[in-house]
Amino acid sequence: MQLRFAISAKVVISTFAGAALAAPPPIQTHRLPNGLEVLVVENQSVPLVTIEFAAKNGSMTEPPSYNGLSHLYEHMFFKANAVIPNQEAYLARMRQLGMQFNGSTGTERVNYFFTTTSDHLAESMQFMRDAIVSPLFEPKELEQEKQVVIGEIDRNESNPYYHFQHEVSKRVWWKYPSRKDPLGNRKTVLAATREQMKTIQKRYYIPNNSVLVVTGDVKAIDVFQQTEQLYQKWKAGPDPFKKFPLVHHPPIPRSEVVMVEQPVETVSIELVWHGPSTVDDHVELTYSADLLGYAIQEPSSPFEKNLVESGACVHAAFSWSTQMNVGPITLGLEATPDKVDECLKAAIAELPRMKSSDYLSDEELRNASHRLEVDQALEREKPSELAHVLTFWWCSAGLNYYLSYLDNVKKATRADIARFLETYVLGKPYVLGAMVSPKMATELHLNRAHFERLAGIGERADASRVGADKAER
């Protein structure tokens, strides 16, 4: 048996070219006959093990009638299953096993993780398996958990920044807003049925759409053996993304401003564009996007100097989010009310400069990729967090993308950065969101017309209304 695993397990090592860095511990992989991919990173520095399961699920799979239900499902994962009769018993078992635990739902991943001392590995692996393959969605527990999720929505809606992000997101993803909104809404959560939970389970919680990551004080061979035994009866299903393909997010039709009034003390501004995807024809531009993002966050970068050190903005950041299905590019700004104009004008003026050949020096580009390299070392240092990192990349980019990531970032050139900006940012439609307090809006006239003038957005194009007319139902 052991020999078989030794043969079938692959050892893959991400390539870290930085001379100062030690060779990272290998990611050992093993694919079960049913398609479940198992990744193990051994790290004996502390006697802990983290077991993390993730499925390619989340809001990207949610039409409006399902919006927020991947998240509700995540909550139901921690309730009754074929072995554990109810959540009280579930919690009791976790306490018995000394577990830290949590789960999260994003746009392209839903993950669940348990961290405990390594002497509990076998029991914890079994506990995880039972939750994955046999949730019961007991009607009483489902009804109770809806209220808990509503409580989570209450908390989100108590925060001004939730409203800001939500309003901007609705315009950016105007045709399919639910596909980028993992929290969902009260209506769909309250209307959720057990059958919908089962639909999600059947469609996405299948081994060939999932990954199991185990990090820490373990031996890969033991983990592979256990997974073979634990998951041998878990049946594969049809590829969910063939029958239910991801939507194609149509471009933002034209630039527009969205104003959000909340009880805030400073002004927040976001400019958001559609960016590249990890799986499309422009995947190479994702690396230049990240290289640029890292380079300009250094305090000595021209971006920081022109926007923040100049005193125009309090904070400024520019980044692309790694996503399989259109990652947003976000220019985020914070300004004091008296410097809103200065900050936004400086930011808009900065964008074309970023593509010029002398914007970033060779040293700055080298340092940026080195930062990325060191960040990966920081991730490796904490195995319990590394599990989250690996499932994130597995779901949104694939393991191969992650393994070759640093090499590809290092290959990115200024010309690639310019191409990234020209393809996705410069002259492209975007959504400009601004969050101000009602007092600022009234007394300082920080209204939509003001921001349209500042950004040079011409005739008001109410893309949100256009989008709403045609939004997915």
Place this chain on the structure above:
Amino acid sequence: MIFPSSFRLARGAPSAMAGDRLQPARFWASLAIFVLFALASSCATSTASSKTSNPLPTATAQSQSSADSAPVSDGDVTFATVHGMQVFIKRIPGAELVSGQLDILGGVRNWGKEDAGVEQLALTVSASGGTETLDKDAFARRLATLGSMIAAGAGNDASSFRAKSLKENWDTTFELMVDAFLHPGLPPKEVELQRQQQLSALRHEQEDPDAQLALIAHERIFKNHPYENRSIGTLETVNKLTRDQLRSHLAKLRETSRLILVVVGDVEPDHIITRARDLLGHLPLGTYRHTPMPPIRFDQPTVTTVAKKLPTNYILSSFPGPGWKDEDFALGMVAMTVLGWRQWIEVRTKRNLSYAPSAGMATNAEVTHGLLYVTAVDPNATMKVMLDEARNLKERPVPAPELKGDVSTLVTSFIAANETTDGQAALLARAQVLGGDWRLIRTLPDRMRAVTSEGIEQFARKYIANLQTVVLGDPERIDPALFSSL
């Protein structure tokens, strides 16, 4: 997310209660997580030597002599004094990264009501503004080339410079950190920049309900206490601070009697001690002596309600807790963990009254406090259950399996906090600064495992009383009699 991040932090407290220490650099953000575990238990600090017959000096017995003490090793930790500065080195063979923390003792003892915020601003400008020989850009480029990080911030009882680097780059990174402390450039432009960011942090406290709740609670429980003058300051004080004030404040901090250096990684203790002596040993010894913080005490329960239109109500109850040196410290950690789990089951699982009930201890200061936290649309029904569970803890034994399991979860949390070198450095420093003995962290797991059901009942009776409760939300929905009934 099945748990709010605040709950995860808590086993201790909501995230907003992490204290007022700012965490400027991105990797320091992770520190906030275990700050609140209050060191649920030790681990990576090797337990092998806990029975040593060669005890090390403790912080409260800080050397007031300028003579260096010879290095003494206790398991994987080596201790020495360098001209009065305490130096701790923890060896982690094979570690890829090295973390260091230079703690500057004093905290709120170093400033008053009029200049609160001065140490925070002085340190952040020092860490980001370059030095007398390397301007801001050159300093930043040097760090970027090394892939190293340096950050600084102020706290209630101590402030710190913190650095992290690849092992190979530690010496250079340490030199840069010390240079930033001893010879900061303090360029006026950077002073203004960091001032704006500090003011921004203060303004954001008024936006996020958890942060606002934490602030209201802090003002309530530390009224007329030195902690009242938070390290971040106020809009008024921070606006008035001058560059000269920052400069003279920093000068006051440069004395070895108030310095503690902790370095964790695959390093040679002798080398670290030599470098510490070379770079910091010339500083004056100074006259810093630790003065204990006065305790907080409440003679009756109170409820403070701040009206804010929100979809739910934010509630936080506090009570004075045992200090780091107190024999009840481990008891408190375990008792509040048991209570936290029970709140979760009774409030959330059984009654679905809230997404976010929790209980824990805030132990990131010399004066600790216990916490009950929840958000709820029906605050009276929810708080009744929370308070009933607290009362139950005083009256009913905790079954042995429950106690054993909850201690295990604490141990797991603590080991997780020790996964990183910066985590270990922070925990060791915290025990030394707040408890006067770094070994408090090493012995904590055993002390927690020794907690009994009777001890928990005693803790609950002794401490969980006269709750100081603050509510952010709808005053009409609060029953003052209920909220001030424990």
